[in-house]
Each structure stands twice: as structure tokens, then as C-alpha cells.
Amino acid sequence: MSMRVVVIGAVALGPKAASRCKRLAPDAAIVLVDQAERISYGGCGIPYYVSGEVDRLEELLATPYGTVRDAGFFRTHKGVIALTRTRATAIDRTAKTVTIENLSSGEISILPYDKLVLATGSSPNRIPVPGVELAGIRPVTTPEDAEAVRKDVEDGRVANAVVIGGGFIGLEMAVALGDMWGIPTSVVELTDHILPGFLSPTLARMAAKDLRDNGVKVYAPEKVTRFEGAGGRVTAVVTDKRTLPADLVVMAAGIRPNSELAESAGLALTEHGLIIVDEHMRTSDPDIYAGGDCVSVPNLVTGKPGWFPLGSMANRQGRVIGTNLAGGDAVFAGAVGAWGIKLFGQNCAGAGLTIETALREGFDAGNVHVEQIDRAHFYSEKNMIALEMVVDKPSRRVLGIQGMCADGGSLTARIDAVAPLLSRRVTTDDISTLEVLYSPPFAAAMDIVNVAGNVAENILEGRLKPMTQEEFEKLWEERDKNEVFFMDARVERDAAPLAEKYPGLWHSIPQDQIAGRLKEIPTDRPVVLICNTGLRSFEAQMVLAAAGRTNTRSVFGGLSGARRLGVEI
């Protein structure tokens, strides 16, 4: 008898695992079960459908060649039976059966299995505050959500929108509503900054500036306390600090794994309710596999159980499960969490730990912030990249990298060059000599990735004594009260405008003139060195150190970083 495989969940991982298994084991009888009518859709594309960049919803439901991936498609193209509008209600591991309910007819039936796959995904959180049941408050995770939101927007029913949650979906939705439809939109984030866990506070502020500059208001940290409504429809979001008018509230306050079925069946879960799997993506029952948003896989930076609810994980894990179902021996070792997001003028991306998560995980971590042009500096088209690298100071191991750039491809290249190395325990030395490709239209001969390694090394060896942009901002704001000597190490013509604007406060002493102008630089006051990116201020620091002057700090990312952050200068 041929092997019977049941796959519960048919959005991303389920169809991938089923198709791969069928391709390798054509005799297998595979049944995909999903409670929704629409299956196998690109959920990550929903914000782009809402924005209108994706014209028709069908594009998210179709193959690259335009065939909608419905039950008929899976039957004829993949040889897989898809039962839609069918809910799996129980697993009997002894009998090896799944109880399913046809949501249209109410009919209950029993599916026997030899191997079972749990691809149950995740569900959006609904915050437990008064009024959350009002119409107009919704997550945007299904095609139905997407349709409803876009229709409301197209029909002009949304004068003001509020997004609850500054994570990926929340920000993508804010950009979709603000950029493409011009709807006044606010993002309310409970934690200290947007993209918590993914960006440092500094980069998060820089990202928030891009949102604000383009009309999206960002409130963080701020807590939603209730929703107000009229006629059963939301009219406002009330936070602990203000009331925001809203006809549409996007609920993007995180997700939780759908692991109730696994729990009822007695499978091992983590304390956070994630299904535990081994490197073959097998649960505590060797005949049951699981993957995607509902499982924990190792975080390859920390070595601890991790959670990476991303579409790319679902696809790669799905293929591993499909191979193993068919008798293969494929392994998914874990992940470091590589991600990206397009905002308005800027894009952000990263991998591994941020400075905050690294410290929380107990690393003795530090981070460097560098700014550099993404191509040869003489090349005509170019953009400034901001890059942060997080390092374990005692071992010099690189724990994470995050960045921001107007050019998405340039940023992706830098993050992707480092992401696969994070699990391989590379050090700052490896990054200093990391071989990324060079050609003037694509990269610099000493690329920003290498520079991040160099800067980290200079700090670890005590040569570079840096100051963060926030530290600089605070000292600059308090310039009338403190004794800080702000010294601009750029060439005179570049420093002149600020020196003229702030006479007696902003001192132009180009790096190459320091030796002859030592007397102008005080020894009894803190000296803050700044240039355009942080390179010449470092050189200035070295020159001053050689002259016995150690009362200096060099500003990370210089004035380029200050502009990105919005320091008022």
C-alpha cells in the first residue's frame, strides 16, 4: 500500500512539503487540509496588494506563470488532494488518524495517516482592550482581510488609519496606506521603538524618521487602552497618551503559534507554545513533522531555541520535510533570522542579534555604527549605507548585522554577505578581510562590510573611542550647559557653514591641520570629534592620541548619521 501523508495547513509550508514529497515519492497519497477556501497564497504580499503595487489578489494566489493554486491545481499539477474549508479537529497518534470537519457541510470524518505534517502557522494577536470587537479593527493576514481593507480604502471609507504594532506587517501596512493612498496613518508601538528585536534603538529612530518624513506618525512606547466607536464601527484609538481618530485599525501586535492541535495530541512544546522539532523537522512523535510559524528551530547565533516566523523559513523547511517524508535525510539546522523591509525612501534589513537582544542573551556585546557610500565614491549613482555590527567583545565573534539604505539591492548584498556567516562563528577579523565582490558600480574597494570589521577591531584594541549618535545629540542639545568642545575634522570648506552658524561652539580644525593647531584644542574639556562618516574623526583621534590627548570621542557615523537620525544641527 502506498504511504499516506496528511498535511494540516496549506498556506506556505504545507503545499511545499506536499509537492516535494509527491515529486520524490509519486506513489504517496497526500492530503492537504485547510480550514480556509483560499490556500497556498503569498501572505507576505498582502501589504503590496493593499497598496496597489500588486494589482489583483489573484497574483498572490497564483504561480509565477499565472495559474491559481487552488484545489484543482494541486490535484492536476501536483497530484495532491487539497481539502479546503476543512478543519482538523483532533489527532489520534495511537490510531494514526486525524479527525476532520467539513466546514460547509458539518460532516465529520477520519483520515488515516502514515506520516503527518503540522503546518498550522500562526494567528495575529488581538490586544485585550475594550472595543477590540468593533468593525474596522482587523488583522491583515488572510486574502479576505486584504480584500476588505483595500475595498475600504478604494471606496474612500478610510480618512485616518492606525496601525497597532511596529513590526514588519505593521510598518509595511503603514507604508502601503501612507505612500500609495495618502491616508494619514499612525503607528502605535508598545515597546521603546519600532522593529523591536530587529533594529537597535539608533537604527529604529532612523527608520522612524523615514516614516515621519513621509507623513506616518510613530508613537513608541505607547499603549493602546481602548477603542472608541460609533454604530458598531471604530472611530478612534485611545492610548495612554492620546486619542487618534481612526476608521481603520490594523491589528499587527504580534502573532502566536497555532499549536493547540499539537498540544492536544500531547506533542512536546516549548514554554512559549512552539512545537519542538529536531533537525529533521520531526516532532516528539517520529511520524509527525512540523514546520513554519508554529515550530521552534535553533537560533544559530545563541544556540538556544528560536522562533523565526518568516515565509522563507516555511519554504525551506517545507522542502526539508518533503524530502524526509519521502524517505530522504534532509536537515534544517536552524536560523539566524535574516529579514528586510522597504519603508519609504529607505530600506532596512538585518540578521542575527541586535545590540539589545545580544545583551539580553547575556553576551558582553558592543556595536559599531558605520556610514559609507555603497559603491566606489567616484561612481555617479550611489547611496549612503548605514551599517551596524554587533560583536561579542571577549571573543570578537560577530553576533549580528543591521543596516539601512535607500538602495534595497545594495543593502541586501551587505546583509546577505554576513548572514550565512553568523552561524559559522566568524570574528571581526574575518569581516575585515571578507571577500565581497568589487567593481565600482556595485561596491567599494574597501567595502562598508570590511569597514565595519575594521572599526570594531579599532574599538576593541582601544584605538577608537566612539560616541553614539544619541550621546552626541544629547551633548549637542545641552551645549549651552556643558563644556564640550565640538571639533569638526572635515576640510575647511565643508566645516565652514556649521562653524559660521555656531560661532565659538562648532570648531573647524581639519584633520590634517591638527598637528599645527594643537593649542586650539583644550586638554581640560571633553572633545567631541566629528566628520562626515566617522573616518576622519577617527584619524583625528589617532593624531591627538599620538600627541598625548586622550580626552576625545569620535562620533559614530558622523554628520551622515546625524542627518539620518534627525539631530537638529
Add this chain to the structure above:
Amino acid sequence: MSMRVVVIGAVALGPKAASRCKRLAPDAAIVLVDQAERISYGGCGIPYYVSGEVDRLEELLATPYGTVRDAGFFRTHKGVIALTRTRATAIDRTAKTVTIENLSSGEISILPYDKLVLATGSSPNRIPVPGVELAGIRPVTTPEDAEAVRKDVEDGRVANAVVIGGGFIGLEMAVALGDMWGIPTSVVELTDHILPGFLSPTLARMAAKDLRDNGVKVYAPEKVTRFEGAGGRVTAVVTDKRTLPADLVVMAAGIRPNSELAESAGLALTEHGLIIVDEHMRTSDPDIYAGGDCVSVPNLVTGKPGWFPLGSMANRQGRVIGTNLAGGDAVFAGAVGAWGIKLFGQNCAGAGLTIETALREGFDAGNVHVEQIDRAHFYSEKNMIALEMVVDKPSRRVLGIQGMCADGGSLTARIDAVAPLLSRRVTTDDISTLEVLYSPPFAAAMDIVNVAGNVAENILEGRLKPMTQEEFEKLWEERDKNEVFFMDARVERDAAPLAEKYPGLWHSIPQDQIAGRLKEIPTDRPVVLICNTGLRSFEAQMVLAAAGRTNTRSVFGGLSGARRLGVEI
């Protein structure tokens, strides 16, 4: 007494090593020696100056902030003495001195050193054929070359240009002359195809098509036999196959290391005349370092001595040398050779071995060619990427990756994700699950990098039986003489135009209809399966294999690859 350092050569590596050393060891007395007047320039930018994308030559000679890096700059900004128009003529390793000649005054003097750095670079080859001394025939490696060529072009003195050599500089110059100035330009390459050693024959033909489509003629393999001239100026290039009119001939027929000085001093060289250095970039004399175009460093794919004459190497190696001069312990382990080039509509890039170099090195190598969209397929802006991955079949180790895409950033990201892994002995399995970032505007959930790993695995396990584009082209050209059954596995509406154009020759049998139309597919003739990218033709092959049909081959990269190659169909 402070340490005396002499650095011979002041283009890329020399200044970097000198500046880094001075920064770490401020007391060091460092002298840079170079025979040219102009030093520390971005030689890789010369084609972009010729094209006009870089407006003024000074931009190649200046820092990102616009200060020209001349002797004065090195003195005041870096604390380094630069002796320009000064030739090092001999090294006395016993006395630890360098003899130098002032090229302006003819004065000879002796420089003592504690540590010496050889950054003597490379020189362009001049092919030894009659007429090579004619005016108008020149390499373009120095600012003076660049000025002369651009002036000739600007003044309208170049009606026809010929580039000798289809390597990086040759092609960049051809693009500069053809794209920006509209000058009829031909490239004559001695070997079988352009970018030999960097692209497979297939990708090289695809790159050549981009050149031809934009008016640059490519002749390869073709040998220059002599130059014709009038009044001492070149008028034509004569090859073994034709005569090409030419007012400008760019000599880009490779380079040779400038290692005469090292050789005279008795330092160890490779059989190819490259200076041998250890991982600290020290020559066979521990007080003499060398780096850049004139040295051999390990090829980290083959483990053998390699040669990587690239500006990025010079910068990274220069920093390592600077650190070690100052008493540090920095290491440069070697390289895999990551490169990129912008053509007209397309960009090419790669790292590691090509299928040709891998076979030449004795690997039992194979390569896969995949085509896929660079972003989520539903995202509006997107481009098709072609990617080749070279694999050692017995060990499944990945030996190299090369690709082509209209979007340079997208291509760079894929190459840079894999390049740093090539020295870390990763396998196709590692590439299948490689964690590159995912977000619809930047990448696909199952990214083309992962797909390359998947396809390699499918071939190695005997599931996918591929056919190269060239094999397909040949069979298609001979379709009237052979018995091949060409089967289009795409959906009917996509296959219809070709099926109608070639009735009885081009068979439209969509992948999902195969099971019911088995009788239409012959068992006694070779069946060539094709689709748009190679994915559905693979699925078709699996369906047919399950039905006992093994007389099939699936075309790598499908019709997308065929269009790239220019197959007439």
C-alpha cells in the same frame, strides 16, 4: 630610533599600507616611492572617466571628500612622505637599503629601511605583433592613458575603436566607448569566449549577446596578427579572420606582475613570476612585505597558489600589511576571486571556479544553470536572474557561482551570499537551506540561491536529467534532421504561439496534462522538455519518470535562458 619603512609603489596597496602603519605606529618614518607623478588613484574608475560617468579625472585621484591625494596630502593628512617621479632601482637586502632615482633630476640616492613593502603592481601586456608601436594603440591603466583616450574621443578623433582582450578592463572600455560615445567598437578575444576563467561558455555567450545587442561586436576566438597604420598612427587591426578599421586600439590583453625588483633582490617567486608571500603578506625575506597585483595568495577553493589582481585585494591586503608593519598580527588567508562587471543592459558577477576552471583543476565538476525572478514573483519591479553554480560531484562541495542580471544589486546580493562560503567548504545542501534575507521587494521566499542548491541536488541524485542551452540550441537547429520531440510543459496559452509557429515540431503538453496525454509522447525518440525557467520541465520529467518514461531531458533555464543566449526560436 623610530622604525623606517619604505613602500615601493603608491597606487592602491602602498598608500593603504603606509597610512595604516602610520596610524598604528605614529613614530614610524614612512616613505612612499612611485615612478609616476600621480599616485593613489582609483585605477578601476578609468573606464568610467573615459565614458564620462566620472566627470573629472581628479575624482579618481581624490578622497570621497574631494581632497586630491598627492604628496602634500600624504604629508599633511597621513604623515607619510611620498616621493613621486622616483624609481626604485635596486634592493640591497643585506644593507637593508633601496636605491632610488629621481626621474626629474636623475639624482640617485639610497633609502635605508627596517621594513620594506613591495607594492609594485602589474603592467599591461603588449602583444608582440607588427605595428604594435603605432600611435593610437595604448593600454588604459594610468590617469595619463585615461586622459589621452577621453581627449581623443571628445575631440571626435575616434571613428572606430578596437579593444584587444575580453577581460574586465577590455569590456568596461568597450561599454564606455559604445554606450556613452556611440563609437563603433569591436572586442577581439584570443580565447574561446569573453571573460575567460570568469564565466562559463554559456554565460559568456549571454554576456556577448548583451554587448552585440548594444552595438559592440565580439570576435572570439580570434587572434590579432598585425596592426596597420598611416603616418605613424593606427588605422586598422588585422586578425586571423578579418581587418577591422581602428583609430583607437585599447590594449587590454592581460597584465603581468611587476616583480623584476623582487627577482633581482633574490626574493622567492612563483613560476609565473608572482612574489610568494605567507599569510602575513611577508615575502621570503621577513623584513619585506608584498601585496596587490604582484603577489600570489592562496586560492581558497583549490588550495593552490592563486592570483587575484583586483583593487579590493590591494585595499584589504594593504591594511593587513600596515597592521603587521606596526607590530600587529593580521592575516590574509587568501581569496576565492569575487568580481563584477556592468555591461549594457546586463551585469555579470561571480566568485570561485567556473565549470572550465574547475575541470582544468581536476575536479569532477558539474554546473547547474537556473533562471528565476530576483524578487517575489508578484512584486511589481523585478528582473530575471541567471545563476550558475559549479559543484564537485563526488563531495557535493560548491566550487563557484556566476550570474547575470539587469539589476546589479540583486546579482551582487546572490554572489556575495555565496562567495564568503566558498572557502568554508559548503555543499549543495548548505546552499539549499542558505539563509538569505526575504522580503518581497528584495528576494523570493525560495530564493534563486536556494533553487541553485536544490537543482544541483536533484541532478546529483539522478532525478533531474538536464540539457544545456547549447545542447538544446544544436538540437533545435537540426530539428529537420533529428527525431527529437520538443515538448513545451508550460500552460497552453503560453505555449500556443510556438506550437502554432512550428506545427508538428513544437508540442504543447502542459505539465498538469501529462498523465492524461501520455500516448502523445513518444517512447522511441528523445524528448526535450522545456518551460520558461526549467522548473516545470523538471516537474514534467518527474511525472514522466513515474510513468516509466526516461527518454527525457529538461532544458536548463528554459526559454528565459534561450532568450538570453539568443537561440533562434
